Amino acid sequence: MPATLKDVAAHAGVSVKTVSNVVNGYSFVTADNRRRVQEAIESLGYIPNIGARNLRRGRTGFLTLAVPELSNPYFAELCSLVMVAAARHDWTVLIEQTAGVRERELAVVNAAHRALVDAVVLSPIGVRPSDIAQLGGATPLVLLGERALDAPASHVAIDNVKAAELATAHLIGLGRKRIAAIGDQPGQNGTATLRLAGYHNALRAARLTPDPRLNVASSSYSRAGGAAAMNHLLDLAEPPDAVFCFNDLLAIGALSVARDRGIAIPEDLAVVGFDGIDEGRYSAPRLTTILPDKPAIADAAVDLIRQHMEHRDDPPRDVTVPFTLDIHESSTRVQ
Secondary structure, eight states: OOOOHHHHHHHHTSOHHHHHHHHTTOSOSOHHHHHHHHHHHHHHTOOOOHHHHHHHHTOOSEEEEEESOTTSHHHHHHHHHHHHHHHTTTOEEEEEEOTTOHHHHHHHHHHHHTTSSSEEEEOOSSOOHHHHHTTTTOSOEEEESSOOOSSSSEEEEOOHHHHHHHHHHHHHHTTOOSEEEEEEOTTOOSHHHHHHHHHHHHHHHTTOOOOGGGEEEOSSOSHHHHHHHHHHHHTSSSOOSEEEESSHHHHHHHHHHHHHTTOOTTTTOEEEEESOOGGGGGSSSOOEEEEEOHHHHHHHHHHHHHHHHHOTTOOOOEEEOOEEEEOOTTTSOOO
């Protein structure tokens, strides 16, 4: 039979309550008793019953993390970081891929509302503010990313407008005058809107007139989308001398086309991406990018869930995490 708390207590010569305190990570246990309990656990091979513990706490022990697409390295990395952060609080993370479809996002949130999971961390694209408002704040919910909904839910993101301004200002500082933007998505109120606003802010601050021919939309934030946009830009009578891409996959696709067409990077064309994915570290040349503090995003999301679980009446909070401009050879010669 598996070892029980009583077995561990008897082996360690302490009370069952002391063993429970050690297993649950409570601090009010003497160092000597903690050592004896840990030695007894190892000796007896005791495995805590997580299900029973969560039942006593009134929780399932599961969180749902819903993202638009797992094939995007940014979201894949974020999933990994959220799982690490959640494990510190004994939560298991269930990953859902929504493709940005409203019905799928609603299904994820409604599952939490039915107490199938403790809470949801959602990167929203399709849901509406009214969808979230109908829950009345009953379900702990944290929204990630650029689409800040006017709804009763906490939100974690970087300042995308300021980040896009910084990326564009970097290119302007290199003396570039015809700076293109790849990634506009007309009609959507999210990533593209904020990053395009930052791009325009930087141009206006430098007294550069935005050229609509250099603003290239892309329905897909993919390598193929970036390649198609770059081909279009290089076919212009006056092609750009720099390009700000709204994510790294677009930038990597753009770099590939520029190299294939004999464009010298960064001499003839400087390129900056956004997201700081690992692939950009190994592109040729290495990609300059806006690097969000992704561990901070994951930690903040899980911490907000924990706070909402413990203090149900607390109002939603907006958390802004830092970012940096990670400069490499795609935009300047690094000595």
